[in-house]
Amino acid sequence: MNDIHETEVLIIGCGIAGGTAALQLAEAGVPVTVVTRARAPEESNTYYAQGGIIYQGAADSPDLLVQDVLHAGASHSYEPAVRVMAEEGPPLVRQILVEKLGIPFDLGADGALQVIKEAAHSTERIIHAADSTGKAIEIGLMNALRAHPNVTLLTGQTAVDLLTLSHHSRDRLAVYQPRACVGAYVLDQESDHVSRILAKKTILATGGLGQIYLRTTNPEGSRGDGLAMAHRAGARTINNEFIQFHPTTFHLPPAPHTLISEAVRGAGARLVHADGQPFMQKYDPQWLDLAPRDVVARAIHREMLERGIPNVYLDLRSALGRESILTRFPGIYESCLRYGIDITQDLIPVVPGAHYFCGGVWVDENGLSTVRHLYAVGEVSCTGVHGANRLASTSLLEGLVWGNRAARHIQQTLGDHDMPPPDDIPPWLHAPGDKADPALIAQDMRTIQQMMWNYVGLVRTTPRLARALRELRHLETEIEGFYQVTRLTDSLVGLRNAVRTAVLVTLAAWGNKRSMGAHYRE
Numbered sequence: 001m002n003d004i005h006e007t008e009v010l011i012i013g014c015g016i017a018g019g020t021a022a023l024q025l026a027e028a029g030v031p032v033t034v035v036t037r038a039r040a041p042e043e044s045n046t047y048y049a050q051g052g053i054i055y056q057g058a059a060d061s062p063d064l065l066v067q068d069v070l071h072a073g074a075s076h077s078y079e080p081a082v083r084v085m086a087e088e089g090p091p092l093v094r095q096i097l098v099e100k101l102g103i104p105f106d107l108g109a110d111g112a113l114q115v116i117k118e119a120a121h122s123t124e125r126i127i128h129a130a131d132s133t134g135k136a137i138e139i140g141l142m143n144a145l146r147a148h149p150n151v152t153l154l155t156g157q158t159a160v161d162l163l164t165l166s167h168h169s170r171d172r173l174a175v176y177q178p179r180a181c182v183g184a185y186v187l188d189q190e191s192d193h194v195s196r197i198l199a200k201k202t203i204l205a206t207g208g209l210g211q212i213y214l215r216t217t218n219p220e221g222s223r224g225d226g227l228a229m230a231h232r233a234g235a236r237t238i239n240n241e242f243i244q245f246h247p248t249t250f251h252l253p254p255a256p257h258t259l260i261s262e263a264v265r266g267a268g269a270r271l272v273h274a275d276g277q278p279f280m281q282k283y284d285p286q287w288l289d290l291a292p293r294d295v296v297a298r299a300i301h302r303e304m305l306e307r308g309i310p311n312v313y314l315d316l317r318s319a320l321g322r323e324s325i326l327t328r329f330p331g332i333y334e335s336c337l338r339y340g341i342d343i344t345q346d347l348i349p350v351v352p353g354a355h356y357f358c359g360g361v362w363v364d365e366n367g368l369s370t371v372r373h374l375y376a377v378g379e380v381s382c383t384g385v386h387g388a389n390r391l392a393s394t395s396l397l398e399g400l401v402w403g404n405r406a407a408r409h410i411q412q413t414l415g416d417h418d419m420p421p422p423d424d425i426p427p428w429l430h431a432p433g434d435k436a437d438p439a440l441i442a443q444d445m446r447t448i449q450q451m452m453w454n455y456v457g458l459v460r461t462t463p464r465l466a467r468a469l470r471e472l473r474h475l476e477t478e479i480e481g482f483y484q485v486t487r488l489t490d491s492l493v494g495l496r497n498a499v500r501t502a503v504l505v506t507l508a509a510w511g512n513k514r515s516m517g518a519h520y521r522e
Helices: 016-027 062-072 079-100 133-147 172-176 225-233 263-266 292-308 322-329 329-335 394-416 437-454 462-484 490-511
Strands: 003-014 030-035 151-154 157-164 181-188 194-204 243-250 268-273 312-315 348-357 360-362 374-376
Touching: 003 181, 003 394, 016 030, 016 079, 016 151, 016 394, 030 157, 030 374, 062 079, 079 133, 079 225, 079 394, 133 151, 133 394, 157 194, 157 225, 172 462, 194 225, 194 394, 225 360, 225 374, 243 263, 243 292, 263 360, 268 292, 292 348, 322 329, 322 374, 322 394, 437 462, 437 490, 462 490
Parallel strands: 003 030, 003 194, 030 151, 194 374
Antiparallel strands: 157 181, 181 194, 243 348, 268 312, 312 348
């Protein structure tokens, strides 16, 4: 890559939100550059989404969906944003995913899209592609982007920092102008070269932050990169305390904590102990195993603490026959069998894991942040839809809706200003030192994960949060000093972003004294 790359629109990340924005802009004739730190562009949070995406069932309506989202969000969701998603989402699923991309969603006996019910939904409205819905969507999107002449797709590229004239311009008087984003510094992982990508508009679509926790369903790139970069650029971030823990991740060390989809419980699986006895009736007699995720996750956490056990179990074998399990959950069957668990015969060992970030970069109805020309879409953003606790299968739909909305708004406003002069932004100056020892970075990352899991996890207390703040702030000072004198690598960028993200989450948890949804203070 050249030292300076100019593009109309820069999109950082390419899950469903970034991919949708890129595709819609490209089809409108706008050249876009999409960068991702992954070597395979499909690698994203979207790719690992198992359950499904909200569509619309026979007995469904936008009003009913709004009610369900508001209920799950613990009365903290922003209703105008929820209504936008409820009204625009299902038509976009049909137009973009079904008709344009031809995503192979499962069909019923009548040949129509098969809709199912998931936890805390009052009716059947979820469509899916077996248990690999996100994978099917992501592959379809990436195939379309690769084939489009208006899309430049750059892989193995790590965004280091957002460019703003007030931070980076050679003209020091630019500090008096309103803060505006003009692109990003981007590290080529193979060559170690840092380029300046200048853009009229920039879209953050970097996904979540699960990797700041010890146990997570998120892929390795989910380090809070976008949140940390946006915060350093001066963007407003909100609701950072609301980390949704998925109740059921596979737990059989040293196997990774892969997701066991909510759809498994939707199909009738029960949470049980090793003796097969269920326990959710003690915590939510009405919804039982289909209670909101925060209720289920804390119930499992409490059972583990009270009994001194490392995990609980999911019993799917008693709900479905072997053929039904293999048809509906082939991906989960294969991933568990790899570690000796046959879900058609065995109980599935599970524990909660950090899953979805309900907060993020504050954005308006078009995905625009408080920094001019900087948009955020998908999990890195906070539209207000999820409130204090996300309703199952809303994340893919929100990404689709706001990816489309950001693209539409950019089309309408792209001609309002010119590209910044390239000479205004200085080239990146590498630190004089050598690359960091990977063992040191791994140790610091593990320290962050342990602190966040123990002190800012499922159950939070004032002493735990106080210790987390004290130790994380000290660690961040050490890491920042190390960053300033060490040659850049992807892992060093990720470590710096992870500790900043951990501090932001902990500060928000400290400031919110009231238990709400996914934020539980004891």
